[in-house]
Amino acid sequence: MTEPGLIVIGSGPAGVGAAGAYRQRRPEAPVRVLTADDRHPYARPPLSKEFLRGETDDVGMHPEQWFDERAIEVILAAPVEHIDVARRIVTAGGEEYPYSALVLASGASPSPLPVPGGERALQLRSLDDADRLRAAATEARSAVVIGAGFIGCEAAASLASRGLSVTLVAPSEMPQQKRLGEAAGQRLLELVEATGARYVGGVEIATIEGNSVLLESGVTITADLILAATGITPNSGLADDIGVELQDGRIVVDAEMSTNVDGVYAAGDVARAFNTTAGRPLMVEHWQDAADQGEVAGASAAGDDDAKWSGVPGFWTTIGDATVKYHAWGDGFDRCRLVEHDGGFTVWYEADGATVGVLTYNADDDYDEGEELISAGKPAPVDMDADRGADSH
Template sequence: MVAPGFLAIGSGPAGVSAAETFRGRHPHIPVRILSADPALPYAKPPLSKEFLDGGHIDLDLHSAGWFRRHGIDLLLGVTVEHIDVDAQEVITRGGAHYPYWHLVLAPGSCAVPLTVPGGHRAQPLRTFGDAVALKMAARYAASAVVIGGGLVGCEAASCLTALGVATTVVVPESVPLQRRFGVDVGKRVAEMLADAGVTVVTSTTVTAVGETEVTLASGATVDADVVLAATGVRPDIRLADDAGLATRQGRVVVDEHMRTSVRNVYAAGDVTIAHNVAAGRPVVAEHWRDAVQQGRVAGLTAAGQPAIWGKVPGFTCRIGAFTLSYRGWGAGYDTATLTDRAGGFSVVYRAGGRVVGTLDVRSSPAS
């Protein structure tokens, strides 16, 4: 039987940040990270940006030696089957038992599958393995179709085009990123994509994926040696549901300290709907820096240190020659005020007269 201590489920930014933070406060208590991903913990944002379009960047969050030197037991390729909150232990698919004093649940999200005929042929872009497979496929492809006009879809489409692959992005809404940023910004994003060489097809869906083409709802077909399903993600709350943790809107409910409804169990990252003290309400935050911050709060709370989540969520993405930087609550808004300026534009989103988000768009330095 292994000794109990601190345990994180998930090797993404939330799990690693939580483990690193706890270790910094308690140098002698056992610290473990269990992850189904076989790869050394890595940064995900570059997968649809620098890594995909040819960059050979170092994605590792830390080296294997770093985890050893800091006494963090990193167990990769391990699937957790069950959390026994009464016994305070985690059981893996192989039947191993890992007792804990403090547990941080940070399994992240799973890609939403493409449920159309031939949808299994479409590649996801969620893990390092996915990114490597897509990059290798693009090397030998003349054409590609990206299904979905969200952040990952837009980024990946512009990167594939930069690699010399004739790329079409299929967007179910009238413009890309419409649900997140509105129609006016979406029109400009469509122009960014077109300027980058991407063919943008809007207000339609893919109804079938063949070996070398996709079929649209109109019956038209588009050549596709490679198909990427950028159809969104779903928080992985299976363990939380099984363990009886309180959930809402398909996410684990946590307070501003990242505490769940169960004693000594915390959650961080994509799976949470967390109380943010700056917003004064529960907030969903699905991006890298938010997961890092929440992981740090969870690690500090588990270590017995005062910590609250009060940062304004935000993210940065790159589409063609432009970098988009957003800060805000990502919820609904009443008005969007767009202001043009040299090399880009900015948008202020308001709800009930209060600013709830800002978007800054600039030409990328390399453009």
């Protein structure tokens, strides 16, 4: 058995962020990252974009030298079998690893398409998934992408750029309509269609048979490749097994990323974390926020009492050549207004008179200002009643 130190379960941005932050504060203690993945830590954002388009194979999160220089041991192909919180031992890949602090950064898994034949559809979460999808795209002439979240839109655009005839299908009339409103949904629809992909909205999938997607309307769409981008499910089973508090399937943590179990922290997609600026718990599934939470978890595990999660969640998404940026608390709005710019747009979101979100395309100043306004709880810098076409929720 090895010397106790920090054990991180998961090699995504939260896990690697935790390991790095802990190492900065504890230069001597062992730091180990355990992952069931057999690939060295990699970035997921390129998988639906540059990697899928065949423009790069380099998706490493950091060079291996980065881990070596920091004496962070990454143990691959080591699924966790058991956590003994009384003895502070993790059993993974048949080996026992003692810990003084444990960070659960186990992420999430793709939610299967809940229809007959749904298992036939490809998924996109891991690098192995991306390899399979890219290989299938090489041989395919047509594709159906199910689900118009940002991953679905990105993948549909990337497949279309490879010359495939792509149909993106989703229950909403426009991409992200429920989450972002009708005005934003219309603009996202235009960006998707500008890549050459076709959007079919307001439909439900009945079944998948062979290479055919059957809609509940009776329409059948046939394609060489079928991808389901239908959301994720947090990997919270390990936490549940050791008595960590869960809510909505996610691990409940405070602003320091501490759980209710002594010495156990959590961060990333698997966490329901308290944000000090928002003043309430949030559930986010963004790459940078997972990294930020991981750094807080690692710092807290190392004894840093000042580390707290306080940033405004946000991310960038690229649909074809268009980069869309979003900052928001992510728990709703009561009205929004779209403002057109030369070659772009901004959508401002308010709740109870305070800015709670901003979505931009070719409007970086608004994106930066939006983050400040959201953090300060100030109103949007536009007349929210001026545009009678704005959405209200």
